[in-house]
Amino acid sequence: MLFRSRRPADSAPGTPASITSSGEAGAESLPDGMKIAGAWSWRVLAVVGVLVVFGLVVIQLKEIVIPFMVAILVSALLVPIAQVLVRHRWPKALAVAVTMLGALAVIAGLISLIVWQIREGSTDIQNRSITAYEDFQKWLDVTFNINTDEFNDYLAQAWTAIQDDSASLWSGALSVGSTAGHFLTGFLLVIFATLFILIDGKGIWTWFVRIAPKKARPAVDGSGHAGWITLTTFVKVQIFVAFVDAVGIGLGAFILGLPFGGFPLVIPITIAVFLGSFIPVVGAVVTGTVAVFVALVYLGPVQALVMLGIVLLVQQVEGHILQPLVMGTAVKVHPLAVVFAVAAGSYVAGIPGALFAVPLVATLNVMVTYIASGKWRETTRPQLKEALKQ
Numbered sequence: 001m002l003f004r005s006r007r008p009a010d011s012a013p014g015t016p017a018s019i020t021s022s023g024e025a026g027a028e029s030l031p032d033g034m035k036i037a038g039a040w041s042w043r044v045l046a047v048v049g050v051l052v053v054f055g056l057v058v059i060q061l062k063e064i065v066i067p068f069m070v071a072i073l074v075s076a077l078l079v080p081i082a083q084v085l086v087r088h089r090w091p092k093a094l095a096v097a098v099t100m101l102g103a104l105a106v107i108a109g110l111i112s113l114i115v116w117q118i119r120e121g122s123t124d125i126q127n128r129s130i131t132a133y134e135d136f137q138k139w140l141d142v143t144f145n146i147n148t149d150e151f152n153d154y155l156a157q158a159w160t161a162i163q164d165d166s167a168s169l170w171s172g173a174l175s176v177g178s179t180a181g182h183f184l185t186g187f188l189l190v191i192f193a194t195l196f197i198l199i200d201g202k203g204i205w206t207w208f209v210r211i212a213p214k215k216a217r218p219a220v221d222g223s224g225h226a227g228w229i230t231l232t233t234f235v236k237v238q239i240f241v242a243f244v245d246a247v248g249i250g251l252g253a254f255i256l257g258l259p260f261g262g263f264p265l266v267i268p269i270t271i272a273v274f275l276g277s278f279i280p281v282v283g284a285v286v287t288g289t290v291a292v293f294v295a296l297v298y299l300g301p302v303q304a305l306v307m308l309g310i311v312l313l314v315q316q317v318e319g320h321i322l323q324p325l326v327m328g329t330a331v332k333v334h335p336l337a338v339v340f341a342v343a344a345g346s347y348v349a350g351i352p353g354a355l356f357a358v359p360l361v362a363t364l365n366v367m368v369t370y371i372a373s374g375k376w377r378e379t380t381r382p383q384l385k386e387a388l389k390q
């Protein structure tokens with residue numbers, strides 16, 4: 001009598017029953033914690049893989065990505081201004097033109113004021129710098145028996161070390177560009193992108209949302225709206241932080257006795273600190289060094305050390321109080337996350353990484369939180385409902 005061996009119903013064709021049974025028995029013997037960890041592991045690896053691929057694409061397109069991200073930050077400041085003008089019954093074209101030209105005029109005016117005042121006092125600064133340099137050499141020769149040649153050698157070695165160390169600041173996965181042509185191209189891209197966002201930002205966003213599947217469009221739209229609010233808040237707080245830096249260092253220079261009338265050094269120092277505060281790492285270092293150098297040339301080494309202490313104090317207040325606490329509270333990110341975001345961004349991508357770290361983390365945090373909350377299932381902005389259905 002012949003007996004037929006039956007294959008288990010849930011085993012695949014061609015799979016021996018013993019292997020199937022042992023596999024199921026092995027899976028059943030795993031603890032629940034191991035199953036959950038395995039399920040999370042491959043999902044985390046998939047997300048990391050997508051992020052790595054996205055990062056490589058960004059690196060290859062850095063000449064386009066960086067100007068576009070700068071344009072988004074600038075637009076986060078200018079769009080509310082244009083909207084206020086439109087609400088006051090200004091024609092939209094006029095509101096956009098006034099906002100754009102006004103922003104360019106303010107930036108150009110501040111830079112021109114710095115350049116003009118420094119040029120006015122360039123001769124005086126040069127003469128005082130030469131005198132201070134000679135006095136310092138004489139002091140080294142008398143005090144430490146270091147002659148002029150030895151001092152010049154030390155300066156050359158220090159300059160070489162500074163150049164080597166500063167390479168890590170200027171380089172990175174996302175450098176701004178190494179030539180004037182790259183800078184000019186990036187500047188024009190920022191101008192054009194900002195202009196189009198001011199003119200038809202809602203239309204651009206609607207087009208982007210329509211790329212997503214229909215079921216995902218409400219979530220994408222709602223999270224993008226929440227992220228935009230966070231981004232505008234970040235820009236406003238960043239202006240406040242820059243203002244505090246400028247007032248702190250400028251007030252310190254004024255109290256020390258830097259000349260205010262005639263050739264008003266306090267004014268260009270204050271403006272330079274304000275503008276430099278928008279450039280992470282390098283901006284604060286350069287403007288602070290200028291303030292200390294001016295104090296050394298005009299007032300002497302003791303006042304220069306005091307000015308150095310003021311600069312360090314203001315920068316410490318910014319880095320450990322204003323940025324983590326004020327910025328973290330405003331953009332709904334924990335202060336510790338702000339500190340590590342800036343550190344990680346500067347390590348990975350240099351200056352651009354430090355610039356975009358906090359707004360990127362803050363925006364992604366709000367967007368992910370909004371999607372996870374499920375609010376998008378009930379609330380869709382009315383002006384985009386019809387567009388999202390198409």
